[in-house]
Amino acid sequence: MAELDAIKDAIVSGLMIRRDHGHRRSSTQLPWITERKDLRYLRRVVKKIVAAAGIRTELSFTSFRHGGFTEGADSDLTDAELRAAARHRSTRPLPAYAKRTRKQLISGSKKRREERTKPAPVPTPE
Numbered sequence: 001m002a003e004l005d006a007i008k009d010a011i012v013s014g015l016m017i018r019r020d021h022g023h024r025r026s027s028t029q030l031p032w033i034t035e036r037k038d039l040r041y042l043r044r045v046v047k048k049i050v051a052a053a054g055i056r057t058e059l060s061f062t063s064f065r066h067g068g069f070t071e072g073a074d075s076d077l078t079d080a081e082l083r084a085a086a087r088h089r090s091t092r093p094l095p096a097y098a099k100r101t102r103k104q105l106i107s108g109s110k111k112r113r114e115e116r117t118k119p120a121p122v123p124t125p126e
Helices: 001-009 040-053 062-075 079-086 102-117
Strands: none
Touching: 040 062, 040 079, 062 079
16 A cells, blocks of 8 residues: 555656556556557456455456546546546547446536526626
8 A cells, every 4th residue: 555655646647557667668657558559468467456455356447447437427527627537539438438326417406406596697787
């Protein structure tokens, strides 16, 4: 846990999961992408982390991504903020990642009610 806290203190933004070793051509930490340009190796690493942590074995790399999106949506992040966090250019994938929750439905209902019950603006005489 101390190692994670140290990372959190040192790194504010960027990739959530990074290689734990340097890359021969880059001084910055890079994601785990294999020569096939996919994340198969990372999937195995995440499965090992899940097993070592003793959490539900059906969790996967994408489970954490979906969970992060859903938490963001529950926190009333805008689509633009969610896209920025995920580095997506389009809003099209957002519904697939950010699952609908009761909290979002309640928040949306409250916002609609507040908007509907706002007093009409009174024009000021000039």
